[in-house]
Amino acid sequence: MADQGRDPCPIVIINDFGGAFAMGIVGGTIWHGIKGFRNSPLGERRAGAFSAIRMRAPVVGGNFGTWGGVFSTMDCTVKAIRRKEDPFNSIIAGFMTGGALAFRGGWRYARNGAISCGLLLAVIEGVGIAVGRYFAAAQAPPMQAPMAA
Amino acid sequence: MSNNSNILKVFNPPESRDLTPNECTHCQILQTVVLTGGGAYFASNMPFRVQPGQRLPPAATQAWQGGVRGLGFAMLAFGIYNAWYFFSPKAPHA
Numbered sequence: 550m551a552d553q554g555r556d557p558c559p560i561v562i563i564n565d566f567g568g569a570f571a572m573g574i575v576g577g578t579i580w581h582g583i584k585g586f587r588n589s590p591l592g593e594r595r596a597g598a599f600s601a602i603r604m605r606a607p608v609v610g611g612n613f614g615t616w617g618g619v620f621s622t623m624d625c626t627v628k629a630i631r632r633k634e635d636p637f638n639s640i641i642a643g644f645m646t647g648g649a650l651a652f653r654g655g656w657r658y659a660r661n662g663a664i665s666c667g668l669l670l671a672v673i674e675g676v677g678i679a680v681g682r683y684f685a686a687a688q689a690p691p692m693q694a695p696m697a698a
Numbered sequence: 699m700s701n702n703s704n705i706l707k708v709f710n711p712p713e714s715r716d717l718t719p720n721e722c723t724h725c726q727i728l729q730t731v732v733l734t735g736g737g738a739y740f741a742s743n744m745p746f747r748v749q750p751g752q753r754l755p756p757a758a759t760q761a762w763q764g765g766v767r768g769l770g771f772a773m774l775a776f777g778i779y780n781a782w783y784f785f786s787p788k789a790p791h792a
Contacts, residue, residue, distance in 0.1 A: 559724070559728060561702050565703050565704055617705055622728070625725045626728065629722055629725035632717050633716055634715055634716075635714035636711045636714070652766060653746070653754075653758065655758045655762055656757065670708060673709065674708060677709055677710060678711060
């Protein structure tokens with residue numbers, strides 16, 4: 550049955566880009582805030598933390614957003630080529646994203662980026678499927694005992 | 699992010715199913731745009747252009763640049779074929 554509740558691909562890509570950017574900003578703020586606080590001298594710690602956040606958090610957000618946007622674009626492209634919706638779409642999209650973001654550094658970087666990103670996505674997908682099956686089995690109704698003759 | 703997210707779908711995968719032709723019209727349009735746009739970008743050798751005074755990484759050899767360019771031409775050809783097929787009367791959604 551067609552899933553009419555889903556937005557079309559371009560909207561999903563913008564959605565994913567924005568969501569990943571926001572996650573990167575939040576994570577970068579926490580990470581670089583703590584780092585800037587720890588690396589600043591006493592009396593300058595708050596200013597050091599704010600300075601580090603101002604300098605580095607948008608960069609982390611941009612990197613996350615780029616990854617999210619490229620991944621989502623690849624996912625929609627793979628879906629259109631395979632005309633299927635299954636976990637392999639995400640794994641192939643992750644492989645292509647890792648390669649596409651690292652190809653400028655040469656074939657070794659592209660290969661390593663593609664393989665590591667594809668493996669990461671495969672592990673996440675595998676864990677997701679395993680957890681889904683476990684909960685489905687736990688919530689299944691108990692089998693009835695056979696009728697006595 | 700809402701439920702309409704390809705990233706969240708990774709953590710909560712939907713059931714496997716085949717997509718109907720009408721269901722994926724927008725992804726086919728996007729696929730054509732990605733293939734033609736990305737193919738033109740790769741084929742133009744723009745990714746390996748550097749500012750004066752900057753250097754490419756040593757691993758980005760001429761052979762690798764040629765390979766990327768070849769991939770770009772292949773993507774461009776596939777994208778043009780896709781665009782032609784999408785508007786042809788043989789397309790499944792037509």
